[in-house]
Amino acid sequence: MSNALTHMQRIAGARTPEELWAHLLVALADYGFDRVNYGATRQGREGSLGDMQDAVFLSNHARGVMSDYFDMGFFMRTPMFRWVLTHTGACSWRWAEEERRAGRLSAEELAAQDMARRAGMVAGYSISFADPSPRNRAAMGLSARRGLSQDDVDALWAERGDEVHTICQIMHLKIQVMPLPVQRRPLSPRQREALEWVAEGKTTQDIATIMGISPAMVEKHLRLAREVLDVDTTAHAVAKAALLNHLFAGDHVPFRNLTLQSASDQVDR
Numbered sequence: 001m002s003n004a005l006t007h008m009q010r011i012a013g014a015r016t017p018e019e020l021w022a023h024l025l026v027a028l029a030d031y032g033f034d035r036v037n038y039g040a041t042r043q044g045r046e047g048s049l050g051d052m053q054d055a056v057f058l059s060n061h062a063r064g065v066m067s068d069y070f071d072m073g074f075f076m077r078t079p080m081f082r083w084v085l086t087h088t089g090a091c092s093w094r095w096a097e098e099e100r101r102a103g104r105l106s107a108e109e110l111a112a113q114d115m116a117r118r119a120g121m122v123a124g125y126s127i128s129f130a131d132p133s134p135r136n137r138a139a140m141g142l143s144a145r146r147g148l149s150q151d152d153v154d155a156l157w158a159e160r161g162d163e164v165h166t167i168c169q170i171m172h173l174k175i176q177v178m179p180l181p182v183q184r185r186p187l188s189p190r191q192r193e194a195l196e197w198v199a200e201g202k203t204t205q206d207i208a209t210i211m212g213i214s215p216a217m218v219e220k221h222l223r224l225a226r227e228v229l230d231v232d233t234t235a236h237a238v239a240k241a242a243l244l245n246h247l248f249a250g251d252h253v254p255f256r257n258l259t260l261q262s263a264s265d266q267v268d269r
Contacts, residue, residue, distance in 0.1 A: 003030055004160075004163040004166075007023070007026070007027035007030070007167055008167055008170055010026075010027075011023045011024060011027065011167065011170050011171050011174060014174060016178070017179065017180075017181050020171060020178065021038075021058055021171075023171075024171045025060055028142060028167070028168075031156065031160060031164050032144050032145050032153070032156060033142040033143060033144055033145070034145040035059075035060055035061050035120070035142075035143035035145075036058075036059065036140065037058070037059045037061065037075070037140065037143075038056070038058040038138070038141075038171075038175075039055060039056060039058075039138065039140075040056040040129075040137065040139075040172070040175070040176075040180075041054065041055040041056070041136070041137050041138075042135060042180075042243055042244070043135060050135075051230070053184040054183070054184065054240070054244065055182060056138075056175070056180050056181055056182055057183065058181065061119070061143075065120075074115050074116075075112070077108040077111070078096070078109060078112045078113055079095075079096040079099050079105055079109045079113060080093060080096055081139075082109070083095065083096075083126060083128070084126055084127075084128035088128045088129065088130040089128060089130075090125055090126070090161065090165050091125065091126050091128075092125055092153070092154050092157065093123060093124050094150050097150070120143070120146060121141075122143075122146075122149075122150075123143075123144040123150040123152065123153045124141065124150075124153060125141075125153065125161075125164075126141050127139060127141075127142070127165060127168050127169075129169065129172045142164070142168075177245065178245060179245045179246050180244045180245055182244055184228065184229070184230070186246070187228055187229070187246060188221075191221050191222075191224055191225040191228065192225075192241070192247065192249070193211065193221075194207055194211070194218055194221040194225065195222070195225050195237060195238050195247060196247050197210060198222070198234055198238055199242065204218050222237070225237050225241075229241060
């Protein structure tokens with residue numbers, strides 16, 4: 001069995017977002033991509049990605065890079081970010097260099113590109129995933145290991161890019177059916193349980209009886225759930241939690257804003 005097929009099977013068989021992410025990092029490292037960023041939102045609109053607290057950001061870049069480059073939003077000013085917003089498929093980072101030489105980058109894009117270079121993001125590829133819903137947007141940035149030039153990466157992509165793209169696509173499709181690891185703090189188990197019973201059509205009194213608590217405590221759990229999800233109504237809370245796959249998730253409580261620098265060490269290769 002080829003390494004590519006083995007990686008695809010492991011990714012497809014992952015049971016949690018943590019396991020999925022770890023398998024992806026191992027797979028991409030085999031192709032020379034040792035630093036990976038993944039971002040996704042289900043609440044994008046024309047000209048906006050929606051509330052960033054409800055977006056997924058995964059990276060195994062060093063924490064310092066995450067703080068300076070991602071937490072401060074510099075990644076949204078890069079030329080490759082502009083590309084993924086308007087295209088689907090895979091794009092060599094050579095495109096950004098050609099845009100720079102042609103004088104087509106804004107001052108903000110130039111500054112963000114220089115910051116990326118200082119952080120070691122010199123050669124690589126970006127992938128923008130297609131989705132039937134116009135509100136769903138997702139992309140992945142693959143940084144080649146230090147010492148590889150863009151020529152090296154483009155040569156690798158010409159030979160094995162279809163494998164890499166397919167591995168990334170399987171990961172993206174898989175995580176979409178898992179509890180999404182968004183930025184906001186997760187619901188507590190009791191808050192999730194109360195919302196789940198609302199989703200089942202139960203009344204406050206029904207939920208109180210089922211959960212063995214008072215109606216006032218049910219209302220408290222629902223109020224706190226609305227606060228966590230930053231919504232005004234319980235109906236909206238149920239809708240948002242369902243959109244993020246946070247209801248009926250069993251014990252798979254989502255992690256948030258994860259940086260897994262050593263995730264590949266967690267997987268038996």
